[in-house]
Amino acid sequence: MPHLTTSPRHPRRVRRPAAILAATLVAAVLSSGTAGNPAAAAKAAEPDTAALAATLATQRLAWEPCGLPDVDAEDEAQLRLACATVTVPRDWHNPGDGKTIQVRISRTVASGSDRKGILLVNPGGPGGSGLSLAPYVARSAPALAEHYDVIGFDPRGVGQSTPLLCTVTYRDTDNTNDLITRANVAGCRSTDLTKYITTEQTTYDMDFIRVLLGEHKLNYLGYSYGTWLGTWYAATFGSRTDRMVLDSVAAVGSPTLQETWDLQPFTRDRAFQEQLLPYMARHDDLYGRGTDPMKIREMFERAGGTRVGMGPFMFGWFILGALYDTQNYPVAAAAVNTVIQYYEEWNGWTPEQILTAASAKLRTAPGVTADGRAYVEQARVSAEAALKTQRDRAQLVQAADEYTYDIDYVFEVIRCQDGQWNDSVAYWNAFSRRLTRDAPLVAPYLQNPPACAYWPTSNRMPTFDRKTFPKVLMLQDELDVATAYEGALAASKKLPGASMISVDNEGSHGVFPYYTPCVDDPVYAFLLDGRLPAQTYTGCQAVPLPGETAVFEVGGKLTGKGTVRTRLITDEMRAANRMLKRMLRTEPGPSYPE
Template sequence: MRRRTAALGSAGALITGTLVAGALAAPAASADQRHRPDPETRGTAVAAQRAADQGIDWQDCPADWGLEKPIQCGWVTVPVDYARPNGKQIQIAVDRIGSTGTPTERQGALLYNPGGPGASGLRFPRRVTTNNAIWAGAAKAYDFVGFDPRGVGHSAPISCVDPTEFVKGPKLDPVPDSEADKRAQRKLAAEYSEGCAEKSGDILPYINTLNTARDLDVVRAALGEKKLNFVGVSYGTYLGAVYGTLFPTHVRRMVLDSVVNPSKRKIWYEANLDQDVAFEIRLKDWMTWVAQHDATYHLGDTYAEVREQWETLRADAKKNPLGGKVGPAELIGFFQNAPYYDSMWVPVAEAWSAYAAGDPQPLIEAAAADLTDTAGNAASENGTAVYTAVECADAPWPTSWKKWDRDNSRLHERNPFMTWSNAWLNLPCATWSTPRQQPTEVRTGKGLPPVLITQAERDAATPYEGAVELHQRFKGSRLITERDAGSHGITNLANPCLNTRVEAYLLTGKLDSRDVTCAPHATPKP
């Protein structure tokens, strides 16, 4: 799932061009249904055949995309509504870099989705141009292909508010002190929902995981690939799980890293509640580490002392926003990076330490980065718009404020770091105007090959139970657990126990005979 950004007044991945009709049909409950696939399934087959015939006109990437040669860019045309494949069309932005090995080593295209929903995958080919050693072996065998999912970036982007207003701070403190504070946040959430409908209404009903999975199959066909090789991280795991359910015979290799719990009961309301607990656990891990390095950071030599420093900082920013623009919401938006990614333990601690030592500027600049980066404002607003649109459309959400209030008030008592911030981010779904779908029943379809699942045991954004759930649902899959670790997106971290197995699977398709537990990757050092 995407990194929470400061938002809403709170905090803040066919060689012959021939398609086999039976292979495209989603798993069906009856023989009659098998002979009469639903309109969206038929529409996907039509769109995929068209894309296979047209291919992709690869060109140098536009200069302002920030993608250096030899990366190339192109477009794949998909229908807005798969039930009407000849109706209104949009273009999906894609990019690629060719495999670095010999022609005999090449195994096709490897597609990537980094999560969100709402994140762009176009930077994936840069793992080759920047000489990312972890992916060097896979790069010999595969063209690395990224794409902007529908609604994201260059792929018919949607918007819900003016980007300059979206990033303006300081925002309301996510933690309410009164019923009036809650009413103010509820008003902002309802206005955001209305803004989405007003600014993106025509396409908004079609921004969801099912359609993104169908787009993925059309991109596969446009690439000339008979079967999909795919790496999905965070929300990309749910996208991959839905794709594997809809198109099991179209999967060749699939790595799903840091897994969204695919249970219909969890998508998406309860999944976000589970995050609140997991973030609190991982925040304590980081603050304990900060305390162990008190000689460097001088923020306290016990977890309790470091936590008290956080509460003091938060209170100070509420009373007098730092630099006039960083309040509690912006602080949470910055500090949440540490529970998300081990790579952020040191930068966040350093900025905080400097503030405590009398130099507030590093912390202000880091926490207010979204407020001052004009080029990033639109991307930040767009990412949150897609995040909201997909999660709101994928499943029914509670519409009763009493339920939201009861659930989050209870959780906040023991998990105060992220609970209310997360609630306000998702509250637009309570008043969402476009139709909701029932979540996909993720399961092993006939012909689905073994899938590799990787997960850190203490992941905050996608708690470990999600990987276990998907492992049970995808029969024949293998689960690699990184023990006593909690970074999000572990396939891009240096851990030989994990890296060698991911590479071996991508290159040979072979998996261990049983699930594997790896020791954690190296703990950050000051």
């Protein structure tokens, strides 16, 4: 495989807090009454949150220590980190009813004399806690922390803000994924707070935070779903939006979030086949599986792949999460190797037994660093909590014909209520057949129809007004497994005045800071001086993967126009899918649908 550059590995990239990823992973591994929608109506005057909030606009914020577990006392003091609670109307479209909820915010204070304002940050999700993101940005991008107060927040319904828990009643006959999904949706839609946990309502909260901090305009850095949130804010509060960076971009030009999630199965199969397996093949000295990526895929599939045996558990809890960050590729490769090596020995083990044995194996696997071991521990704790929840619910089922359970369903609540998804069961059945054919690695994890198919809503993102929509800088990795490059590129053509930086041959979800001048310098130029790149599209090269000094060409290639020419379903993916199809037809096991 050709390599492009030889260069030292960049400084270790400090990744965003682990909680940012949790909602996405839970949804991959294992929603409210319809709110009114002024945003979808005829273009109205820009909302005045200070006037809408009435006496709440006079509240004084009480700053206090945050006590965040991933921020030590030295950093807290150096960044002058503090947290406060903001009281907001429960319903910004009816603030006069007097009902309120709370939103928890964090703040680092600009260290320099040339303060430029506030930089509000959001980690994504939907439903990601953002309190820790403010100190993360301040530590990893000190040039920004010098000039901005960096503001993080837990959106309404999340974390230390007023939480949303849906009370769901299950019957003992709810014994399929589809029936459980329907019960979850019914329980959530009957929970009173649910209808107010939407992106639209959160954008009003964001603007009210701006008001209480005494700022005329809001600057913004959003990751993943945070790009959807930021775009919605800019479309609603155009005159109040200054500089906006959208990192790992959802399909923000679409009327709903469905397109973003519809693309994910293919991007995950693509990253696995196009980048992870070639990485393993280049390191036969560590994994001993030969130098042919397709042969490694065949060994993985003969061990059950993601269909049977221990593979589904290992992929769901150790491999998929590692695909979100190429720094964790040694863990992902070791997990694939573990499935190949131990599938006969571990088949028949309980998930708890697999979890204990796998965690020990991965912590001591070749090439796994201290950061990798931390990732393994995080995955172990998350898996252990999920298994405990399953056990608890199983006991409730055995004890009664009907039982009630409180669930955290914010992830589904927000993405389902932000715009109407396809509600045709026939459509989702056809989509499932397509996944089985074109994305068979991830297809077993995806439940169709999704919750959003059962969730009617009239909400939709406001249209973009070219006269008021701000300039935007977009960042996107080519092989991002959560927000597809294809969706981001399409969005760049729909957002007025957008510029886009593409990182070829990079597979991480979340770009900035990347610690290369090509990627980071334009971000600093824009946020600090308001200067966008001269060209609409800028192409940058990735840095080497862990343990390597060269960058290898995978997926598509940079064009002279600064974009990446790539395919959602590549030739390598098609070859792997044909190989799996032949295997399942000729060997005992599950049949492979036409």
